[in-house]
Amino acid sequence: MTGDRIEIRGLRLLGVHGVLPEERGRPQPFEVDLDLDIDMAEASVTDDLADTADYAAAIRTVADVVGGAPRNLLESLAGAIAEALLADDRIRSATVAVRKLRPPVPHQVASTGVRLTRSRSD
Numbered sequence: 807m808t809g810d811r812i813e814i815r816g817l818r819l820l821g822v823h824g825v826l827p828e829e830r831g832r833p834q835p836f837e838v839d840l841d842l843d844i845d846m847a848e849a850s851v852t853d854d855l856a857d858t859a860d861y862a863a864a865i866r867t868v869a870d871v872v873g874g875a876p877r878n879l880l881e882s883l884a885g886a887i888a889e890a891l892l893a894d895d896r897i898r899s900a901t902v903a904v905r906k907l908r909p910p911v912p913h914q915v916a917s918t919g920v921r922l923t924r925s926r927s928d
Contacts, residue, residue, distance in 0.1 A: 810846035812861050815839050818907075821872040823883050826910055830876060834908055836883075837917065838868055841901040842891065843925075859896045867891055880904050880920045888924035899925035 817840070820833035842859055849858035867890045877883045884902045891900040905919035 810844055812842040812844060812859055812864070813840070814842075814861055814865065817865060817868060819869055819872040821874075821883075822876045823872075823878070823880070824876075824906070824910070825878045828910060834906065836872055837905045837907055837919075838872065838887065839903040839921075840864065840868070840891070842897050843899040843901075844896050845898070859894055863894070864891055864897075867893075880906060880918070881922070884920050884922050885924070888922065892924060892926060899923060 817838040819836050819838065821836050822830060822833050823836070824830060824834070842861075842864060844859050846858060849855075868887055871887045871890050872883070877886065884904045887902045887904070888900045891897055891902070901921065901923040903919060903921040905917035907917050909915060909918040911918070
């Protein structure tokens, strides 16, 4: 591992995920952060998008998952995002943080969330 990574922060998307009926009744806002571990050695020399992972494609992938089939748990949603991202063979591992920006809790809280890391060896 080289320590090279693409970082995507604060991606805001709407999705229908959660256990409670009110969470399933309408789309709600989620925020996603990604750390995609890749080897940037060639891209840093060639300056060619073909030699790295395309962050715009990664964002589309995340948007498809978040906007897709409902999931009960943020853990499941984050896992599905990581799995979809690892379909790009240039991505060696993906750390995915998913936050629910309006969680249905009886207290004031900015967000609730999970963070997980998956790699090709998992």
